[in-house]
Amino acid sequence: MPAVTEQQTTFPSEGVRPKPRFASIGSPYFGILLAAMSVIVILSNIGASKGVMFGPIVTDGGFFLFPLAYVIGDVISELYGFRVARRAVVSSFVFSAFASLAYWVIIILPGFDDDYGRAKQASIEGALGPVPQIVLASLLAFLAGQLINSWIMVRMKARSGERRLWARLMGSSGLGEFVDTLIFCSIAAPVIGITDIGSFANYVIVGFLYKTLVEYALVPVTSTAIGWLKRREPSYRASGDESLPAAS
Template sequence: MNEKTMTQLQERARAKFAKSGSTYFAIMLAVLAVVVILSNIGASKGVLFGPIITDGGFFLFPLAYILGDVISEVYGFKAARLAIIVTFALSAFASLCYVIIIALPGFDDDFGASKQAALEGALGPVPLIVLASLLAFLVGQTLNSWVLVRMKARFGERRLWARLIGSTGVGEFADTLIFCAIAASVIGITSFGGFLNYLVFGFLYKTLVEVLLLPATSLVIRWVKKREPSYAA
């Protein structure tokens, strides 16, 4: 193998990223923020499937990590960090809005009182859930992105499946552990057995969803890469 061929192979394997100033990045960032905000609201409700304990945001949150994987793989760690910070800020802003909405004086008739009680019951716990989610999301998504990008720096465009699975395992475990430690008591989980159930199911479920959706995630990543003019694949 001559030097020119070696250079071409090295160039082909080198880690590449697109610029984040595109429409695709903006759309994924918007969807990521909406998914996280909605999952925070859903997480204020405890959910029981037989012996399995989870929360109402369980079906939404894996989507946040899938989007995080796509952003990290296509746009790199700096873009992923920007997405995390923006989503963090928007979630905090949404939580502040809930506090203000609940504090505003409502109608003093029976209907107004029932609406106020419903709002307090549904949105009152959300700021604490958001605190748990923000800390968990910040640590988990940062680790997820960092591991994925570091693996890409080592393997280049090869072994996408390994990057996605490896980063998911690290990020989801950190996220689930932090979130469950703070949020469990907020949604009514008071025993250690219940907490362990919540933690283990949350981690295994979210990780399994991402693994099962790996083919779809890979297709989305390839689709975005082909359509990003700045991605020199």
């Protein structure tokens, strides 16, 4: 009777994690994302110099723009990794600092010495004068918050690979947005006229909840955009063999 041989079947080790894939920055997509992030941050800094009230809710004029910068940061982190995301954050604030310097030069330039010129000068000083402090608040807050956000996303991707993108987008938002909001509000509140504890607490809590909920609401859009970019980034496709879903 012939000997029965046992067929050996190998299984991948459960402890082996899928290696995360990232694209290079040689394609035009990264440049577009970086430009969009920089413009949004600069406009947010201008808008943040104005205090805004919706009934009992206290916020600032940049409230509808700033969450978009985090969404773009999520896209950059997922596609290109932490080092490129860090470069994008630093670059955005270099441009923002340059804009703030330009505002200062515009303010000190001699204007027309008539009633209209003096009124215009006062308006420009009122609108752009506080911006340098807003830029400082935004610089420290966004740098800390976005780097935390990006680091968490990349670490979660190292565990799950291409799966559970929605969990990465939602899981990274909470801590990053909280750190961002607390630092920004602490520095920016006096500039926009928030001086009492109640209004400050309102400003922090509303800002944190609003920005986080906006990011959560945009998760389907962000996931779809990431899936679209992954399929079109040649270097991302080349970094792995498995097929890419339209949105994870």
